[in-house]
Amino acid sequence: MIKYIIAALLLGGSAGYLNNNFFNVVPNGLISDQLFAATLFVMLFIFGFSFGLDKDSLQKMKKTGAKILVFPILVALGSLVGGLVAGLILSLNVSGTMAVSSGIGWYTLSGPLIGSLLGVQWGTIGFTANFFRELITIITIPLMVKLDKYAPIASGGGTTMDTTLPLMIRYCGKDTLVTAFSNGLVLSLMAPFIIVSIASL
Amino acid sequence: MSIPISVLYLMIPLVLGIISGYLLRNKKQVRLEKVSLAIIVVLIFALGFGIGANNELLTAMPQVGFQSLVISVLAILFSIAFVIAGRRLVKR
Numbered sequence: 001m002i003k004y005i006i007a008a009l010l011l012g013g014s015a016g017y018l019n020n021n022f023f024n025v026v027p028n029g030l031i032s033d034q035l036f037a038a039t040l041f042v043m044l045f046i047f048g049f050s051f052g053l054d055k056d057s058l059q060k061m062k063k064t065g066a067k068i069l070v071f072p073i074l075v076a077l078g079s080l081v082g083g084l085v086a087g088l089i090l091s092l093n094v095s096g097t098m099a100v101s102s103g104i105g106w107y108t109l110s111g112p113l114i115g116s117l118l119g120v121q122w123g124t125i126g127f128t129a130n131f132f133r134e135l136i137t138i139i140t141i142p143l144m145v146k147l148d149k150y151a152p153i154a155s156g157g158g159t160t161m162d163t164t165l166p167l168m169i170r171y172c173g174k175d176t177l178v179t180a181f182s183n184g185l186v187l188s189l190m191a192p193f194i195i196v197s198i199a200s201l
Numbered sequence: 202m203s204i205p206i207s208v209l210y211l212m213i214p215l216v217l218g219i220i221s222g223y224l225l226r227n228k229k230q231v232r233l234e235k236v237s238l239a240i241i242v243v244l245i246f247a248l249g250f251g252i253g254a255n256n257e258l259l260t261a262m263p264q265v266g267f268q269s270l271v272i273s274v275l276a277i278l279f280s281i282a283f284v285i286a287g288r289r290l291v292k293r
Contacts, residue, residue, distance in 0.1 A: 012249025032251030048218020078280030129269035
């Protein structure tokens, strides 16, 4: 599974680089925006479908209960503390590092938003740090799941509702679909507000 | 990436999928593992493409890479620690 993902990432990266700088076979946005959005759509349908097929899914949903809000709040708090500690270790502006960590994996939002609030350099860190969060999550899922069944979902943050959702279900189990999706959903809704509040401190 | 991916965009296929899956739940079981792997590969390819096609991001990578890595690793570790601590509290 992971080797396919790393291969797809490297192939996609090389193809994007070559297309952008040399060949221009297709408009970049066609792959990185439209194809991305379309596959995301299909993927969410498939997982919704397999969730609907599952006879025990309603009972599982009831079991999840309070976790729907508690889980993402714990993940957001952890991310903020992580950003604070990182800022102290690197002797960087703490509100900058906390704004970056409160992107919680949503790099397409964090980059532009933090860039417009704190400048290009922070914007770039916002993009790469949150991209790394997704990448590290994808690569280390098999290790993290041994630590705790829900550790990959905590690590994935806002990405667990879309890009890393299929991985969560595959490694953490089908019963984590609701937790993973709602975690990503709540964090994605919270992220822009946390970023703006922290950056304006 | 400037995808207009909103919460609504993500909710529609998921809800449609859940409904159609629910309606077909007593029919023949469908094997979805292979389909999902293919979709994930295409999705990650598109993600990589967007990064490879962004020269500004590629040149900035080594400069800010280390700082970004430290921030992301610490954010991940503390998130996991908070969730594990929360789960232990709930179990008690």
